[in-house]
Amino acid sequence: MPPADPKSLPFPWPDDVELETYHGGCHCKKIRYELQHPDIYAGPVMNCNCSICEDRGYLMIYAPEDKFHFTSGSEADLTSYEFGSNVIRHRFCKSCGSSLGPVVAKRGMVVINTRTIEDVDLSRLQLHKGNGKAREV
Numbered sequence: 171m172p173p174a175d176p177k178s179l180p181f182p183w184p185d186d187v188e189l190e191t192y193h194g195g196c197h198c199k200k201i202r203y204e205l206q207h208p209d210i211y212a213g214p215v216m217n218c219n220c221s222i223c224e225d226r227g228y229l230m231i232y233a234p235e236d237k238f239h240f241t242s243g244s245e246a247d248l249t250s251y252e253f254g255s256n257v258i259r260h261r262f263c264k265s266c267g268s269s270l271g272p273v274v275a276k277r278g279m280v281v282i283n284t285r286t287i288e289d290v291d292l293s294r295l296q297l298h299k300g301n302g303k304a305r306e307v
């Protein structure tokens with residue numbers, strides 16, 4: 171699956187937007203990542219009410235797969251969980267359990283839990299209420 175077109179993301183990226191580089195990772199620091207994304211404080215962040223988002227505390231942003239890279243650790247250090255229609259692979263650090271956010275391979279998209287971004291100021295995020303609960307079976 172090729173990386174998603176930034177226009178096809180749940181929150182499409184504006185045209186000609188400048189990308190910033192963010193670093194983040196899990197609590198035990200085994201897994202570190204680098205992410206290219208428009209200013210996370212300028213756009214919406216998904217605050218979904220579905221069962222797993224509520225359970226894991228996801229506050230999500232979206233990126234094409236090629237904008238997300240591990241700088242330390244790898245998929246091998248993660249464990250994953252799928253449920254329902256099994257199209258979304260939720261990823262957790264095997265050691266500390268931090269929820270990095272799921273991969274939606276079918277769409278060439280990664281979802282990043284902004285809580286795992288280094289020095290993120292959660293109070294500045296523009297939370298957008300999502301109603302994932304309505305889509306659950």
Ligand SMILES: [Zn+2]
Nearest residue numbers: 196198263266
């Ligand atoms: Zn960890």
